[in-house]
Amino acid sequence: MSDLKQQVENVRSSFGQAVASVMATDALQELRVRYLGKKGELTTLLKSLGKLPPKERPQAGEALNALRDQLEREIEQKKQELTRAEDTAVEVGDRLDVTLPSRGRAVGAFHPVAQTMHEIVSIMQGLGYSVALGPEIEEEHYNFECLNMPSWHPARDMQDTFYFPDEKENAPEGKGQRMLEERMLKGRMLLRTHTSPVQVRSMLQYGAPLRIVCPGKVYRRDNDPTHSPMFNQLEGLLVEEDVSFSVLKGSLRELMNGFFERELKSRFRASYFPFTEPSMELDIECVECSGKNPNCRVCKGTGWLEVCGMGMVHPFVIRSGGVDPERYNGFAFGMGLDRMAMLKYGINDLRLLFDGNVSYFLSGRDV
Numbered sequence: 001m002s003d004l005k006q007q008v009e010n011v012r013s014s015f016g017q018a019v020a021s022v023m024a025t026d027a028l029q030e031l032r033v034r035y036l037g038k039k040g041e042l043t044t045l046l047k048s049l050g051k052l053p054p055k056e057r058p059q060a061g062e063a064l065n066a067l068r069d070q071l072e073r074e075i076e077q078k079k080q081e082l083t084r085a086e087d088t089a090v091e092v093g094d095r096l097d098v099t100l101p102s103r104g105r106a107v108g109a110f111h112p113v114a115q116t117m118h119e120i121v122s123i124m125q126g127l128g129y130s131v132a133l134g135p136e137i138e139e140e141h142y143n144f145e146c147l148n149m150p151s152w153h154p155a156r157d158m159q160d161t162f163y164f165p166d167e168k169e170n171a172p173e174g175k176g177q178r179m180l181e182e183r184m185l186k187g188r189m190l191l192r193t194h195t196s197p198v199q200v201r202s203m204l205q206y207g208a209p210l211r212i213v214c215p216g217k218v219y220r221r222d223n224d225p226t227h228s229p230m231f232n233q234l235e236g237l238l239v240e241e242d243v244s245f246s247v248l249k250g251s252l253r254e255l256m257n258g259f260f261e262r263e264l265k266s267r268f269r270a271s272y273f274p275f276t277e278p279s280m281e282l283d284i285e286c287v288e289c290s291g292k293n294p295n296c297r298v299c300k301g302t303g304w305l306e307v308c309g310m311g312m313v314h315p316f317v318i319r320s321g322g323v324d325p326e327r328y329n330g331f332a333f334g335m336g337l338d339r340m341a342m343l344k345y346g347i348n349d350l351r352l353l354f355d356g357n358v359s360y361f362l363s364g365r366d367v
């Protein structure tokens, strides 16, 4: 191989290695200068053409020009690759580290309350319950009367209600007036204060036996740091023949242990709800301190958390649902999903659930 041919091959292979190890556009520019600049390796070879014997020049010239074309092509190709990578990669100072992981994309996620709802529903589905839904704009009749809370009942005050304005004054003559009279017979319209009206609606629709859970939004005239005027509940109802209180206790223990993914101590405390008799409330062991911290901010040092109201369905309610209370009995329970989400996911401020900033829930992720 002639001297020049050997040199062409050397330049080709040293350039090949150099270009492969280039990681940034400025280093590529330096490489171009080193080979194709005024004093570049290839330029020097081109200049040396004149020293060759004339008959060797055409062939050597052709080889050098081909090499120059090749280098330019490869530099251009590399440049495009690098600009594409630099557009998406993370830059460290003025250096580029293409080995860093990419920034990633913020992907959608369920809201913690929705997540909680899905988890509880799926545990209850495992126990044979189906999901039933009811309207958020409800009739006084289903929200209160059917649940053994007539208008004089003091428990109605416990659930300060958003009523729709009484249309009496503005009602048009004729058809409007008739619609209004019908409405007055059924009672006023309101935003449901609990998911319990779905108990009666479901019995009327499906009859007995029946096992349902009803998740959904409820509304009360509350607005302070620990109460929001809209919150989420989940209602459960089982109506069968010869249902005992122990089935209720077993089912709720199963639900709590399943939801919190561990065996928790629980206790049932006597309580009062107009729609159940007897009525109880379920307390579970504090999920934060297990009763070990007298200053615990979650259980306030009591060691217990109140999580769910329940009881054996009052015969009045069973009858309101069109089911024979002589033949069927059952139990019902109701819990706050927002509270369950806060307990499980360690959220200590209710207002965070209504905040638009998702970064709190994607801890450590920059969004």
Ligand code: DAH
Binding pocket: 193, 194, 195, 196, 235, 236, 273, 275, 276, 308, 309, 310, 311, 332, 333, 334, 335
């Ligand atoms: N409706 C009750 C509330 O909003 C919760 C509740 C208590 C539901 C006992 C029930 C029950 O089904 O049996 O506070």
